[in-house]
Amino acid sequence: MGPSPDRDATLSAPRFVGRDGALAALRDALARPAALVDVAGETGIGKTRLVDEWLLAEPGRPRRVLVAACLPFREPYTLGPLVDAVRQGTVGVGGLVLTELAGALRPLFPEWTGDLPPAPEAVPDATAARHRMFRALLELVGALHVDTLIVEDVHWADDATLEFLLFLTSRAVRNPPGVVLTYRPEDVPAGSLLPRLLTSRSTAGPRLRLELSPLDVDDTAALVSSMFGDESVSEAFARFLHRHTEGVPLALEESVRLLRDRGDVIRDEGEWSRRSVEELRVPPMIRDAVLERVDRVGGPARLVLEAAAVLGEPAGDELLAEVSGVDDPAAVTEVIDTGLLAERERNRLGYRHMLASRAVYDAIPVTRRRQLHARAGDALRTGDPPPLTRLTRHFREAGAVAEWARYTGLAAERAVGSNDHTAAVTLLLDLVAAPALDPVARAGFAARLAVLAVWRTEAVDDLHRAVVAVLREVVAGEGADRRQRAEIHYGLGRLLVQQHDYEAGSAELERAAHGLAHDPATAVSVMTYLAWPLTTPWPAARHRYWLRRAVATLPRARAATGEDLELLALQASAWLFLGDERGWDIVARFPTTAPTLWTRQKVSRGWSNFGGAAIVWGRYGDAKAWLGLARRAAEAEYGRLLDTITGNAVELRWLTGEWDGLLAEVTALVASVDEENPVRWSALLVQGALLAVRGEPDRAAEHLARELDRALSGGQFVVAVQVSAALARVLAARDDHAGVLAVTDRPMRWFEAKGVWIWGADIVPVRVAALCGAGDVEGAAALSAAFAAGLGSLRAPAPRAAALTCRAMVVAARGDHARAAAEFGRAADAWDRLPRPYEAWLARQRRGSCVLAAGDRERGLALLSEAYQGLAAMGARADADRIALLLRGSGVDVPRPWRGGRRGYGDQLSPRELEVVRLVAAGHTNRQVADALSRSPRTVATQLNSAMRKLGVSSRTALAVAVARHEVRLPEPD
Incomplete structure (x- = not known):
């Protein structure tokens, strides 16, 4: 007799096979402090099994491990996987030593409020609140003495969980636990923060990536x-x-x-x-295997399997019985025998594999599935507190629109309370996009969605674009009253501006402004934004109209809110960017201290804006002071604002001639930030300008041209004007007058139509020079005269010095060299007073050329030699070489410059590097050094790395030893 089938063959759980090398690597990595290990692979490849084997290894070794599981919810709740992991890891926090910071955890652990400290003062800024919650959660993890955190299926993690993991694994955290992440690369959604976490270079400990392959x-x-x-x-x-x-x-x-x-x-x-x-x-698909096994169980057991699939997460016997309608222990036993369900946590049954759960769920008939979701919703709504996010899912899938809408609203507000605006927006978007929702109710939820979407801190993503689409649909339809329509227009306008669609966004904000009488503070904010001339090519009159409206509305806004600092800052900035000195009158009355978090929230952005405006006006001392105030306030709480401040700071250093280490810093910035980061275009401007003056224009021209195209297509007035001016300087270094005129043509037409001449300090002189070089002297004269007339009596040092330069160039082009020399002398003095040394030396070079052309050879060559020395000392190689060529042609002996770097330093430390070394050797952190020297932490890091490279040391300790041995001569502190 031949072999026969054996249905009774006993099957064991499979042994751990083919992963010995991966297990050894995992064990070795986690033996070191603060390790970050990511385990990648497709569904069913054995990621969880690998981690489980590590947990089972060396049973005698004491470990404190938290295991967090990310689930594929459509609306993941804030930090849900980590919260659940902590709940499983401890029965309470009553015996833990926690600081007042832990009070921020109350929204996450409402059942522990009796043991947690009081909730801290509310923080208006979502980014700051989230950072505080992260610190509190980190403190709790430390109090639990966790040495390893395992996060499974992290491709399903919500943004808040990923941001916490970025924070946890950064060098800023002291003594962090080891972290193990498992994920499926093919399921990482577009725009996820996970790739940033996996590739971050700022992790505190060793990194290991394990990519599991199929078995042979x-x-x-x-x-x-x-x-x-x-x-x-x-x-x-x-x-x-x-x-x-x-x-x-x-x-x-x-x-x-x-x-x-x-x-x-x-x-x-x-x-x-x-x-x-x-x-x-x-x-080939596991689904078919799972469904085959489901078909072999009895009717009651199948109902339990279906209920477990609908619930989507581990559930106790009572909940399974209520949802399935089966209260039969035999059925539960039969289900467990299938191997599909297993005890996952504290007497709760759940699917061993999510894929199996999904296979069963998809096989449930639609009507039956709706019935099960309705039962699940009815069973869960009695919880204390009720699981709002799960309730929205169940009632949505049950088709119970009224209940779905009710719990969506509650869940969204709870998410807002936890500063998880992305979760709130996702919930509301799903509801508002549903065709079954009543138009009136839809409009109300859409108005709330519009406001919450603006509060998100994430970059533009698919969710952002989906909200824009649904808001456009709602506002074009029926159901919204005047107030709701205004709020939808407001949110839609802000979102479009974030997408860099400034024209469309501003148009929506104009519509909103007319209907925001019920909210005067928001109305003032919107009107003030519309008054800003930075982002659209609107004429100045249109901006001033909205600024006057904002000023008229301000008293009502003050009466409604009891505050005016933020609104005053916005208005002062608008006046200044429009070139109106009334803004400085407001600035003079503005506070320069912020003793409380609330005050910092209100004034820090204003300080930043004042610094940016002072740069445009040419009040560089004021700019440095305001940016210093803003940086000290922003570094603690506001990452995005800090990027804006950094961008202004590097631009200020370029203008004032503080070039030491600046090219390396801006090059690193351009390479390290995304295209939406506000620091990027400032860094590109400075990079292009420095490369041009150092004789390397080709490296910058391509990047600047691409940035100019983006600015022009998005209607960004200021970016287009400033980037075109920077690109024009690169082309001017090649004497490409036609190229300069081409790249400045459209921005210049915007500039002239807008009529805000204070922005002309860079673009007008380079265009006037190109017009003169191309032979259109009358065109240059007309532009120069318009520039001077547009400035009028405005006390703006930089534009005024630029106007003097333009007038001098026109006079020189007309052949009156003696008068032109005097005009260039006045321009050089004006640039010196700012100070803006590079422009001053260029003006002196032109003065020397005019004196030489007027026949005074000796004096002209002396002036050119002086300009050569000044420009060479600054590192303006291209300009110095051009003057040197002229001087040698006139018989003047000019030494060949050293090309190894800025003259006088070479392998020696620069003065700025010496200042950093002195403070680091004294034990200060990079942040403390930055505060002391009024520099950005990025600048300090760049200068410290440069100093360590020159000294041949690789650590801060070795640096301190070198200083102690007097191998480094340090400057005396001021």
């Missing part, structure tokens, strides 16, 4: 053998399974169980095989 045929045979008590498996059987499962362990296990259940597994002459190679086609 030999390992396949070993795995299957382990399921049959280590008995032999035929080579044909192993190859068959490997071919149809591609060696994925979960698919192998499920397929073997299906074959056994069907009786297709046979034992012949001591080894296991299949009954026939041709009779059974094992499906």
